Amino acid sequence: MASKILQRLRPSPHKDQRGPGPPEEPPEIAELVDDPDMAVRLSGTLSFSEDSLVSEGSDGTEGKSLEEPKARPLLTQQLREMWANTEGHSVPIRLTFEVTEANIVRDVHAKYVMYTIFLLHSGQYDPSPAFITCRYSDLERLRKSLRSHYPEEMSNVSFPHKRLHKNFTAETIAKRSRAFEQFLCHVSSLPALRRSPKFLGFFYLSDMQKAQRLTCTGLYKLALPLWTNCWRLQEKLCPTWASTHRLLVLDGLVVCHLELDTLADAQAYSEQALALLQASQEQNVTLLIAFLQAHIQLSWRVGRDKRDSEAALMKLKEAGHSMSNTPTLKEILIKATID
CATH class of the missing domain: 3.30.1520.10 (Phox-like domain)
Known part of the structure; x- marks a missing residue:
């Protein structure tokens, strides 16, 4: 070369x-x-x-x-x-x-x-x-x-x-x-x-922080390419890990696609997030509920099956988890500290 x-x-x-x-x-x-x-x-x-x-x-x-x-x-x-x-x-x-x-x-x-x-x-x-x-x-x-x-x-x-x-x-x-x-x-x-945080963070951490700022200020078209590239980087560097960073990137993708009215893409990314969360041994219940609620809404709007998500949400409710005070994906993204 x-x-x-x-x-x-x-x-x-x-x-x-x-x-x-x-x-x-x-x-x-x-x-x-x-x-x-x-x-x-x-x-x-x-x-x-x-x-x-x-x-x-x-x-x-x-x-x-x-x-x-x-x-x-x-x-x-x-x-x-x-x-x-x-x-x-x-x-x-x-x-x-x-x-x-x-x-x-x-x-x-x-x-x-x-x-x-x-x-x-x-x-x-x-x-x-x-x-x-x-x-x-x-x-x-x-x-x-x-x-x-x-x-x-x-x-x-x-x-x-x-x-x-x-x-x-x-x-x-x-x-x-x-x-x-x-x-x-x-x-x-x-x-x-x-697998070290130092190596992984080098590739996508700064872009995640920029994308979060842009998303929080409503600049979804500018934020979306950053979230998309972060997701591609993570898919190559850590394809099977349900880390907080990966879930926050999926959060950003769902929020941006939802705000830009590309609902099929938002629904697809919410499904990927649920697959990671449900396969993880240590589930983040707050994120799980937020993604389930988003997935149910998006699946209804694009005509996809939402019964599994509704059943999973009902199980969490029966287990004593409150649904009324759970933050939305956008609220979680705004309050998240990315470091």
Whole structure:
């Protein structure tokens, strides 16, 4: 992958004819692992932008878009070929990370590179890959946090070094992009790290907080893409866990779709929430009642069967749980502390 990226991003020798400049610095070391299998999994296409001006948003954030990147390669060509060649054979499903864009951002305070990293499942067609945008410093903070809490597991995980010069050359950005892919793949392959709140929160916690603020202020169209991407991230990172974060994301999705009158989607997400809650050993009764009430209302409005939810709600009532003072999904979302 690195060679392909470097060929695409290497500056043209005809752009500068002013003679030889200062001697080249030695290449970065100890930041890439020579792993042939990794190269097969990660050989994608990196889109590089020389300049990108990012204005500060209304909520004080910068650099991160509320919508998915316009140039969105769902799958790399090599993954497509792999699936075509393995038709009829069992292929292990893995979570892979692919840097698809690297934009140099200039604002009044700093200049930095913003990386767009897609998460997708290899070994099967993935119609809805999730993505994050982050800077070198964001990933470095993640590495330091994981090393602090999991020193043994992180002892052999490599990470690209800082550089004093040439941080914005195409070659440096391409090398770092591949190193970030390897770093995230390595961390996610270790069960203790993949399940850690520090690792999971890195991917979706800030977006959850932004989506909550937007939802609470009635900006449902802006909040919905954030909730949707959070859900896709969680589906890939923790597909079977009924965590509070996952239930709050489903809460946000139901509320936004309900307010935007896309009732079928709201009903479908309420069903997913009920499936997680009912499979969980430690049920959140407040959320369960709120989702049951929402599911009954939505199922009635879209013409779906609501009898199971009505029976479950009746059992909770017979067990002594009050229905009159139970907050709605929107009230729960407004009062929730996401951290």
